[in-house]
Amino acid sequence: MVVKVYGGAYGSPKRVIACFIEKEIEYDVVHIDLFKGENTTPHYLNLQPFGALPVIQDGDYTLYESRAIIRYYAEKYKSQGTELLGRTVEERGLVEQWLEVEAHNFQPPLYDLVIHVLFDGKEGVIPDEKRIKEDEEKLARVLDVYEQRLSTSKYLAGDSFSLADLSHLPFGHYLVTSLGREYMIRDRKHVSRWWDDISSRPSWKKVLQLHPYVF
Amino acid sequence: MVVKVYGGAYGSPKRVIACFIEKEIEYDVVHIDLFKGENTTPHYLNLQPFGALPVIQDGDYTLYESRAIIRYYAEKYKSQGTELLGRTVEERGLVEQWLEVEAHNFQPPLYDLVIHVLFDGKEGVIPDEKRIKEDEEKLARVLDVYEQRLSTSKYLAGDSFSLADLSHLPFGHYLVTSLGREYMIRDRKHVSRWWDDISSRPSWKKVLQLHPYVF
The missing domain is CATH 1.20.1050.10 (Glutathione S-transferase Yfyf (Class Pi); Chain A, domain 2)
Known part of the structure; x- marks a missing residue:
């Protein structure tokens, strides 16, 4: 299952993508154009009710807030790729x-x-x-x-x-x-x-x- | 070892104290008077270089930022008191x-x-x-x-x-x-x-x- 991450052209989603690369996690970027208001469509607000970037979809698991997402993946794949949460x-x-x-x-x-x-x-x-x-x-x-x-x-x-x-x-x-x-x-x-x-x-x-x- | 928490009279330190009570962790409050600038003394800045509340001292372990502190204790005492981090x-x-x-x-x-x-x-x-x-x-x-x-x-x-x-x-x-x-x-x-x-x-x-x- 490849994780979808929304909004790779902007700052905060890059936090998530850098984490994915460090943890050797496959991902696809879904483009979102903030200048066209694509973060305020019903579809997007259904995933991220505040209209902020990024959000991820991993099968039927949806998560937003970049620093929550990186914590989740660093813990889920603790023994894969770079250790990012400390050893103790x-x-x-x-x-x-x-x-x-x-x-x-x-x-x-x-x-x-x-x-x-x-x-x-x-x-x-x-x-x-x-x-x-x-x-x-x-x-x-x-x-x-x-x-x-x-x-x-x-x-x-x-x-x-x-x-x-x-x-x-x-x-x-x-x-x-x-x-x-x-x-x-x-x-x-x-x-x-x-x-x-x-x-x-x-x-x-x-x-x-x-x-x-x-x- | 009783954990020391600084500044219990203010808002953010109460986040930490509520967590201590849920997790059945013993603590002592060290009073800090922001109106007297007690958060800008060399002693305090040595513990919390931004001069913000709270900070905790647990033996020789010092930690600041209330949401970091509550995550630390909820994880350290995972099986004691209320489970606060989810089961999965x-x-x-x-x-x-x-x-x-x-x-x-x-x-x-x-x-x-x-x-x-x-x-x-x-x-x-x-x-x-x-x-x-x-x-x-x-x-x-x-x-x-x-x-x-x-x-x-x-x-x-x-x-x-x-x-x-x-x-x-x-x-x-x-x-x-x-x-x-x-x-x-x-x-x-x-x-x-x-x-x-x-x-x-x-x-x-x-x-x-x-x-x-x-x-």
């Missing part, structure tokens, strides 16, 4: 902690930057410079904590690559590409080393090659 | 999905309401009525999805109480008390039935009795 319950605790930090501290200012820098620019809206500056400052403080953590730990949750690291790839990618803010990573020695490590994994390179960003 | 990997997947929905859809507009209604009121700031209205509308749309889900499912993730339900208690409580918006629950038959069920659990009653809200 204590290691998994730290994976969970840094997954939450990614979701609540790292992603929000970055997502806001994507909206206010990339979308507003495209739509001809005058960018809200005050808000952009606040987002940059928030993100800088978060990356300062990462710099400290990564000065004593190879990866966020410990000495092995995990879901916690993987989860940073889809939005971290905007920082070093279309947002033009790679310096925020390069100015921090350990963050820079970590980013090079995780973004050069064959799984992430394959995601970028097979499923390019729509913007 | 598929059930756990749905617990994870609804935990993410709570974190990304339910909590943000509610947290914003707490800030703009309760804090602004206290501090003599004129409440931002436009923002309050937007938060209410966002939350109403989320609760409409819950109403649909709970019309066919006893609890959010299935037929058993889980972390997904528990995680709604600390901020849902504001809705029916100091925010004065209990009607948002009562106007929805199935949400109302679910809220009565989860908020009348002995664990939550004990949390409220032992660790009253500071505001």
Whole structure:
């Protein structure tokens, strides 16, 4: 049974696809065009009632929220492909902690930057410079904590690559590409080393090659 | 070894304490006064570098982010107290999905309401009525999805109480008390039935009795 994942051209579904490649799970992408409102059709809302990406269908099992999906597959295929949840319950605790930090501290200012820098620019809206500056400052403080953590730990949750690291790839990618803010990573020695490590994994390179960003 | 949990008078640490009571885990609360900035001392930042609540210390194991902590203890003590993670990997997947929905859809507009209604009121700031209205509308749309889900499912993730339900208690409580918006629950038959069920659990009653809200 090949898993169907909806919306591979966007950021969050890439979190799921990177996990599938690491875990050697076969998948098919179902294209969704947000600009055409394909996430608000009755069919899509029946799968994902909030109209958000991604959702997966695996036989008759449907699951949404990218970080829930990656946890599910990392646990279901624990002994297949890369171990992504830690080897002990204590290691998994730290994976969970840094997954939450990614979701609540790292992603929000970055997502806001994507909206206010990339979308507003495209739509001809005058960018809200005050808000952009606040987002940059928030993100800088978060990356300062990462710099400290990564000065004593190879990866966020410990000495092995995990879901916690993987989860940073889809939005971290905007920082070093279309947002033009790679310096925020390069100015921090350990963050820079970590980013090079995780973004050069064959799984992430394959995601970028097979499923390019729509913007 | 008794687990220490920091900041029991506030919302998010109550998520952890409710889990401890369900799992029959002994704990001690370390008081933190946010209004005195006790979350920004070098000692606290050494435990939780973002200055957020809660953090736990369990021997030499330190963990932060409330939803990471509850996952850790629900897994570590799987066969003790209430089962909170589902019985199968598929059930756990749905617990994870609804935990993410709570974190990304339910909590943000509610947290914003707490800030703009309760804090602004206290501090003599004129409440931002436009923002309050937007938060209410966002939350109403989320609760409409819950109403649909709970019309066919006893609890959010299935037929058993889980972390997904528990995680709604600390901020849902504001809705029916100091925010004065209990009607948002009562106007929805199935949400109302679910809220009565989860908020009348002995664990939550004990949390409220032992660790009253500071505001």
